[in-house]
Every structure is written in C-alpha cells, then in structure tokens.
Amino acid sequence: MAANEETWLSTRGSTRPRHSRLSRLLPAALDPKRSFRLRLAGLLLLSATVAFYGLGSYGIINGNESLYVESAREMLRSGNFAIPTLDGLPYLEKPPLFVWLIAAASSIFGTSELAARSTTALATMALVISTSAFAKRLGIGATGVGAGLILLTSLGIDIMSRVAMPDLLLTALFGAACCSFLLAVRHRSVASIRGCAAILGAATMVKGPLTIALFVMIAGAYFWRQSSRRRDILAVVRDPWAALLLLTPMALWLVAIDLRQPGAAWYFIVNEQVLRFLGLRQPHDYYSGSVFYYFPRLFLFFFPWVGVLVFGWLVSRKQPDSSKEEARRFLWLCVWIPFSFFSLSSAKANYYVVLCLPAMALLAADYLPTLLRDSNRGILTLSVATPVLLLIGLWTFRLLALSSGRARHLFPNQDGTVPLTIASLSIIALITVSLLQFGWRRAAVLCLGALIIPLSLEFDHIIARAEPLMSARTLAMYVRTRFPGAPVLLFQDFESFGALPVYLGHEVPVIDSQSADLYFGKRLHPHHVMLLTEDQALASGPRTLIVVMNDRERAFTATRIERHVTRVTTIGRATLYQIVR
Known part of the structure; x- marks a missing residue:
C-alpha cells in the first residue's frame, strides 16, 4: 500500500500501516485491485441513492426541462427520430441524443x-x-474514488442531477474524452485515442460540434504547453479510424435532417452553434453578462470543495511534485479553457460551467493527500472554513438586500428553512474543523462532503414549494379534473408553460405565438395547425380554455378574445380563461 494511501486511510494522519484484526483474517481485503473495486461498488451504490432520490416528487419544470421531455413524448408519438419537434413544429436547438x-x-x-x-x-x-476510474488510471488521489466522491458531493452536480437536462450527460462524455486523450498521449495508445474519439463523437450528439471546438482548444493548448509530449500527441491524433469515429455521428445526423428538411443542417450549424455564442443568433432568447459572470457560479457549483482546490493549488506551488505536474497542467486546461470560452461568449447560462467540474474534482483529489499532512493542518482548516464563511457572507448580503427592499423574497410566507440550513452548514463546518484539530482527518474529509446534505434538502424543499410557479402539473391536473376533454390553448408563450402538453398528453396550440423556441418551426410552417390567430382561437368553441401567463396579461386584454372569455382560476403564474360565447 502506498504511503499517501496510508495517510488517507489513517484516522489520525499516521503513515504507519494499520492492519486490523479483520484485515489479518481476510488478507484478500488488502489486495489493491479488490479494494478499489469494493470502494467503486460502494460509490456506485451511493451515487445511485443520491441521483434517484426524490426525482419524481415534483413536476416537470417549465422551460428547458419541459422542452426536452415534451420533444421526447412527441418523438415517440410521431416516430420521427431524425428531427426533434416541439408542439408539432421542427425544433433544432440541440442534436437529439438526449431526447x-x-x-x-x-x-x-x-x-x-x-x-x-x-x-x-x-x-x-x-x-x-x-471520474473515479480515470483517477485510478492517472494515479490521482490516494484511494481512487476520492475524485468521484468529491464530484458527487458538489453542489452543481447535485442540482443538475435533479432535472432532465443534457448538461450532465455532456459533462460525463466530455470529461471521459479528455481523460482518454491524456492516457492516449501518455502511452501512445491507439485504443485510448479511438475511445476518446468515439466518446467525443457521442458528445457532439448532445450539444453539437462546439464540443469538438472546446476539445481542440484544450488539446492545442496542451500541445503548446507540454513540448515534451508533442511527438506523442502527433502520433495519436493521426489515426484515421479515430477521425472517422469522431465525425461520423454528427455527419450522419446532419445528412438525415437535411434530407428531411432542406437547409436544416445549415441552420443548425450557423445559427445554433456559431451565431449563438457571437450574440447574433435569432431569436435572441439567451442570457448575457460580463466576463465575471461565471466566477461566483463556479464557486457555488464546486461548493464545498472549492477551498480544497484553491488552497491545494497554493500548497502545490510551494511544494511542487514533478511527477504530477503534467497531469495537473492538462486538468487545469480542462477547467480554464471552457470557463474562458463561456465567459467571453455572448450567450450565457448558469449551468454551462458544469463542464469544468470533473477536472476540478480530479485536481482537488490530487491535492488532498498533500493537505492531509501534519504540516498542512492549518491550511486544510482554512480549506474547510473559507467556503462556508463565504456562503454565510452571501446569505447575510441577501438579508441586507431584502431588508432594504433591493431584493424580494421567493415566497410571500417564509417558513424558516433557510436560516435552519445555514445553521446546519455552520454546525457541520464546526464539527469538520474540530475533527481536523483532533487529527481525525479521514472523518473530517467525509464530514466536509456532508455539507451538501442540508443544501440538497433545502433545494428539494424550495422546488416543492415553488411547483405551482415552476411547473404546469397543478394546472394540468385541474383542467383534466374540472374540464375533461375541453380544448386548451396557450396565449403567445409556449416555453414558459412548456410542461402543459406533457401532462395533457397532447400538443397545445398557441395563439399569436411569440415563442422563441417555436421560432424555427414557425418560420418554416407559418400556417401550422398549432399556430392560431385570434379568429381561429374564437372559432374553437365555447368550451375552449386559454392559459395566459401573468406577464402576457396586458397583451391579452388588448385582444378581441378578452371580450369573449371569463376567468376560471389563477394557479401559480398562469390564469385560466374559458371562451363563453
């Protein structure tokens, strides 16, 4: 057993081997391969528990999540697996693998x-x-599963694992491709570079060729920074089968959609993959922000391990390890290149930086054995305390903003769970620091990961309380119970109430569509049956129900329809009307 692994496993930081009575009775338990497999099996069980816990306890969220779920429902109904549809119209914002x-x-x-x-x-x-498997193969961390455990207990992974969005699938594929590339270069392995290409080719089917562009930037920067590896890099990237595995999935899909809808491939590549990140995409339905937009988000997404990463990096600068320098340099490129690209891009979303988290977890796991040394006890304490103090500081700042009227409460009635969550975080942090002071470092590190528990419970609680505001499930159940079989229409906005067709089980026509996500389909089929005028809506009949979002009420009152409807109810951010004539 390696010395750094003994340090990790020891409860008091001693580097002397500790053979328990159970270990003497079961010597096979000390076998490194079997030990790693057992840890990996335990991590798999833990990750399954965390990932599946409570997934069905709240409705499909309007917006991004509902678009993918509804597109999948329509795909099964229509049998059209080449071009995804949304409300019956072609929808080409992303490739279809996730759907x-x-x-x-x-x-x-x-x-x-x-x-x-x-x-x-x-x-x-x-x-x-x-991530754990690659950590083991790259010699990162002491136990091999540390990187996976760090990733599993990161706030960004916990949040993103609870919604049906493609970003974690992309992150898994992109992270695996990057690690496979590093292994291919190290060993001049044809199998590894072909595996890298196949995985990266699958990743392009999640979010498009931008994935290849990010990978090429990382590989190019690595080629420039690591001059000793240039011949190895050139040797592996020349493999023709790797190029074929990389390009074939996207090429086949682009040909398929262009055969079904001429011009679709060009629209997808230019509008969705290029103009989006230049701020020129039509329609302009995405966030923008300064180059500092992602700094606080990266801190929050990697909570509570961001202190281990930052202070571990500082210690590594003073206590360099030449045997680890190459892998660390590559992993930092896997963090900063996507981070810089998205920071400079004109299209921003909170969750884009989740792509950086696997490399950050590997780096934190690599720095952790150094921080566990006796000489670095004080720095490890800072690594634990700093993120928690910063989070408490952010909460205090929000309280001040609420008291001064510069911010609003999420809910009119506060139930006191946020202060309870902050108190829980403070208690766990104090326990962690106390364990460190008593030398129980393994327990302290596990306790640090437990900081995610109160945050995860608070997130689930907020989603449950906000369901009528965030999901169409409640209103759909009301419609199906009170007005069975009645036609239902949406006014102007589709994506803000995109879960409604999921729960009604059929597409919902939109009156005077202003929807950004239906833009492409509307341009192709302006007279589609799902796109109604005011006259067509009035001709639907007196039992027809119309759903109007709160921010569309002013526009609705200016229409002729408003004179022929009666208000039924308001649920969350939507009001239900019924045509009475």
Whole structure:
C-alpha cells in the first residue's frame, strides 16, 4: 500500500500501516485491485441513492426541462427520430441524443417525472464512476474514488442531477474524452485515442460540434504547453479510424435532417452553434453578462470543495511534485479553457460551467493527500472554513438586500428553512474543523462532503414549494379534473408553460405565438395547425380554455378574445380563461 494511501486511510494522519484484526483474517481485503473495486461498488451504490432520490416528487419544470421531455413524448408519438419537434413544429436547438434517451426511458417506464429524469440520474452515476476510474488510471488521489466522491458531493452536480437536462450527460462524455486523450498521449495508445474519439463523437450528439471546438482548444493548448509530449500527441491524433469515429455521428445526423428538411443542417450549424455564442443568433432568447459572470457560479457549483482546490493549488506551488505536474497542467486546461470560452461568449447560462467540474474534482483529489499532512493542518482548516464563511457572507448580503427592499423574497410566507440550513452548514463546518484539530482527518474529509446534505434538502424543499410557479402539473391536473376533454390553448408563450402538453398528453396550440423556441418551426410552417390567430382561437368553441401567463396579461386584454372569455382560476403564474360565447 502506498504511503499517501496510508495517510488517507489513517484516522489520525499516521503513515504507519494499520492492519486490523479483520484485515489479518481476510488478507484478500488488502489486495489493491479488490479494494478499489469494493470502494467503486460502494460509490456506485451511493451515487445511485443520491441521483434517484426524490426525482419524481415534483413536476416537470417549465422551460428547458419541459422542452426536452415534451420533444421526447412527441418523438415517440410521431416516430420521427431524425428531427426533434416541439408542439408539432421542427425544433433544432440541440442534436437529439438526449431526447432519444428520454424517449427510450419513457417507452420502457411510461411518461413520468422519474422516467424523464432517470436519464440524468444515470448520466450522474456514469460521470462519478468514470471520474473515479480515470483517477485510478492517472494515479490521482490516494484511494481512487476520492475524485468521484468529491464530484458527487458538489453542489452543481447535485442540482443538475435533479432535472432532465443534457448538461450532465455532456459533462460525463466530455470529461471521459479528455481523460482518454491524456492516457492516449501518455502511452501512445491507439485504443485510448479511438475511445476518446468515439466518446467525443457521442458528445457532439448532445450539444453539437462546439464540443469538438472546446476539445481542440484544450488539446492545442496542451500541445503548446507540454513540448515534451508533442511527438506523442502527433502520433495519436493521426489515426484515421479515430477521425472517422469522431465525425461520423454528427455527419450522419446532419445528412438525415437535411434530407428531411432542406437547409436544416445549415441552420443548425450557423445559427445554433456559431451565431449563438457571437450574440447574433435569432431569436435572441439567451442570457448575457460580463466576463465575471461565471466566477461566483463556479464557486457555488464546486461548493464545498472549492477551498480544497484553491488552497491545494497554493500548497502545490510551494511544494511542487514533478511527477504530477503534467497531469495537473492538462486538468487545469480542462477547467480554464471552457470557463474562458463561456465567459467571453455572448450567450450565457448558469449551468454551462458544469463542464469544468470533473477536472476540478480530479485536481482537488490530487491535492488532498498533500493537505492531509501534519504540516498542512492549518491550511486544510482554512480549506474547510473559507467556503462556508463565504456562503454565510452571501446569505447575510441577501438579508441586507431584502431588508432594504433591493431584493424580494421567493415566497410571500417564509417558513424558516433557510436560516435552519445555514445553521446546519455552520454546525457541520464546526464539527469538520474540530475533527481536523483532533487529527481525525479521514472523518473530517467525509464530514466536509456532508455539507451538501442540508443544501440538497433545502433545494428539494424550495422546488416543492415553488411547483405551482415552476411547473404546469397543478394546472394540468385541474383542467383534466374540472374540464375533461375541453380544448386548451396557450396565449403567445409556449416555453414558459412548456410542461402543459406533457401532462395533457397532447400538443397545445398557441395563439399569436411569440415563442422563441417555436421560432424555427414557425418560420418554416407559418400556417401550422398549432399556430392560431385570434379568429381561429374564437372559432374553437365555447368550451375552449386559454392559459395566459401573468406577464402576457396586458397583451391579452388588448385582444378581441378578452371580450369573449371569463376567468376560471389563477394557479401559480398562469390564469385560466374559458371562451363563453
């Protein structure tokens, strides 16, 4: 057993081997391969528990999540697996791999929240296990599973694993591709570079060729920084089979969609992959922000391990280890290149930086054995305390903003769970620091990971309370109970209430569509049956129900429809009207 592994396993930081009575009775338990497999099995069980816990306890969230789930439902109904549709119209914002997976899960388990989100849960498990496996092969960390455990207990992974969105699948594939590339270069391995290419080719089917662009930037920077590896890099990237594995999936899909809809491939590549990040995409339905937009988000997404990463890096600068320098340099490139690209991009979303987390987890796991040394006890204490203090500081700042009127409460009635969460974080942090002072470092590190528990419970609590505001499930159940079989229409906005067709089980026509996500389909089929004028809506009949979002009320009152409807109820951010004439 290596000395650094003994340090990790020892409860008091001693580097002297500790053979328990059980270990003497079961000597096979000390076998490194078997020991790693047992730890990996335990981590798999833990990740499954975390990833699947409570997935079906709240409705499909309007917006991004509902778009993927509804697209999968329509794909199963229509049998069109080449071009995804949304409300019956072509929808080409992303390649269809994630939608295919949701459709596959729904065909097996039926349309439900759990089935839809199971794809993300399985991607989370794959991400955690693959990160641990690559950590073992790269010689990162002491136990091999530390990187996976760090990743599993990071706030960003915990949040993103609870919604049906493709970003964790992309993160798992992209992280595996980067690690496979590093292994291919180290060993001049044809199998590894072909595996890298195949995985990266699959990643392009999640979010498009931008994935290849990010990878090329990382590989190019590595080629420039690591001059001793240039011949190895050139040797592996010349493999023609790797190029074929990389390019074939996206090429086949682009040909398929262009045969079905001429011009679709050009639209997808130019509008969705290039103009989006230049701020020129039409429609302009994405966030923008300064170059510092992602700094606080990266801190929050990697909580509570960000202190280990930062202070571990500082210690490594003073206590360099030449044997680890190459891998660390490559992993830092895997963090800073995506981070810089998205920071400079004109299109921003909170969750984009989740792509950086696997490399950050590997780095934190690599720095952790150094921080566990006796000489670095004080620095490790700072690594634990600093993120918690910063989070408490952010909460205090928000309290001041609320008291001064510069911010609003999420809910009109506060139930006191946020102060309870902050108190829980403070207690766990104090216990962690106390364990460090008594020399129980292994327990302290595990306790640090436990900081995610109160945050995860608070997130679930907020989502449950906010469901009427964030999901169409409540209103859809009301409609199906009170007005069975009645036609339902949406006014102007589709994506803000995108979960409604999921729960009604059919597409919902939109009156005077202003929807950004239906833009492409509307341009191709301006007179589609799902796109109604005011006259067509009035001609639907007196039992027809119309759903109007709060921010569309002013526009609705200016229409002729408003004179022929009566208000039924308001649920969350939507009001339900019924045509009475």
